[in-house]
Amino acid sequence: MVMGNVLTISGQKGGSGKSVTALNLAVSLALYKKKILLVDCDPQGSVTQWSGINAVGYPFDLSSVLSGKATIIEAIVNTQFNCLDILPAGFNLFPVASKLGRTVANEKILRLFLEDIEADYDYIIIDAPSSYGFLSVAALTAADWLIIAMCPRYNGFEDFRCLLQLIKYIRDTHETTLKIANILFNRCRSNMQINQFLADQSLSETRDLVAHTFIPEDETVKRAIEKKMPLALYDVKSPASSAYLSFAKEMVLVFKQN
Numbered sequence: 309m310v311m312g313n314v315l316t317i318s319g320q321k322g323g324s325g326k327s328v329t330a331l332n333l334a335v336s337l338a339l340y341k342k343k344i345l346l347v348d349c350d351p352q353g354s355v356t357q358w359s360g361i362n363a364v365g366y367p368f369d370l371s372s373v374l375s376g377k378a379t380i381i382e383a384i385v386n387t388q389f390n391c392l393d394i395l396p397a398g399f400n401l402f403p404v405a406s407k408l409g410r411t412v413a414n415e416k417i418l419r420l421f422l423e424d425i426e427a428d429y430d431y432i433i434i435d436a437p438s439s440y441g442f443l444s445v446a447a448l449t450a451a452d453w454l455i456i457a458m459c460p461r462y463n464g465f466e467d468f469r470c471l472l473q474l475i476k477y478i479r480d481t482h483e484t485t486l487k488i489a490n491i492l493f494n495r496c497r498s499n500m501q502i503n504q505f506l507a508d509q510s511l512s513e514t515r516d517l518v519a520h521t522f523i524p525e526d527e528t529v530k531r532a533i534e535k536k537m538p539l540a541l542y543d544v545k546s547p548a549s550s551a552y553l554s555f556a557k558e559m560v561l562v563f564k565q566n
């Protein structure tokens with residue numbers, strides 16, 4: 309793989325669609341035959357549960373790797389998609405992270421583990437947790453690129469400004485070249501709504517970063533979550549599934565240009 313293809317999905321604090329995006333972008337890229345590792349870096353374990361890998365079962369997870377109980381290779385789970393592997397997580401990531409979080413040097417730990425296997429994948433996609441703490445810093449420190457998931461209904465400005473400060477902290481503290489790949493609007497109705505939101509929130513100068521694709525509000529997203537299936541398996545023709553497939557194409561182009 310080209311160096312620098314670790315992508316973290318971050319965004320507004322809760323419910324902006326980080327996990328929905330991480331899972332469905334990962335699956336869409338895998339359908340385009342890109343070899344993907346999806347890393348669940350949230351003790352909520354959303355992508356772990358929604359991907360359906362619980363049904364297969366797995367002996368280890370990210371907490372096992374971070375606590376030295378398993379190697380990263382042992383903890384990676386193959387999925388029903390040829391090109392998609394998952395490093396799962398669950399609540400036991402929380403105590404492990406609390407312990408590691410006492411030392412700033414540990415913030416690089418995820419990046420160091422991923423370096424061992426990054427040559428095996430075209431892209432590594434990390435689902436970051438909503439709250440700002442050790443795990444979100446570790447997820448950003450591991451990243452070369454950031455996709456910011458935003459929902460035009462929520463108060464975006466404060467969260468966005470806070471995220472920019474966090475990015476600056478990470479660049480300064482860990483000397484990484486963390487770059488924003490783009491801002492993905494989720495749960496929206498039109499480009500006009502996005503422009504209105506950017507204007508209302510005095511974010512117009514970020515227009516250049518906004519992805520051409522946006523993800524519409526679509527009930528199919530909730531139904532696919534209930535069935536623990538990625539959108540492309542549950543209903544590939546749904547508006548949200550089509551949008552994620554377009555976004556995946558857009559991302560491939562973004563990376564080709566860099």
Ligand SMILES: Nc1ncnc2c1ncn2[C@@H]1O[C@H](COP(=O)(O)OP(=O)(O)O)[C@@H](O)[C@H]1O
Pocket residue numbers: 319320321322323324325326327328329354438457494495523524525526527529530533548
């Ligand atoms: N495009 C969408 N259309 C409809 N509902 C959505 C969409 N995206 C997200 N949701 C809903 O919002 C919830 C929160 O999304 P999630 O990805 O868990 O956010 P985050 O990871 O940022 O906290 C999901 O459980 C789902 O019910």
Ligand SMILES: [Mg+2]
Pocket residue numbers: 326327328350354436437438
């Ligand atoms: Mg989430």
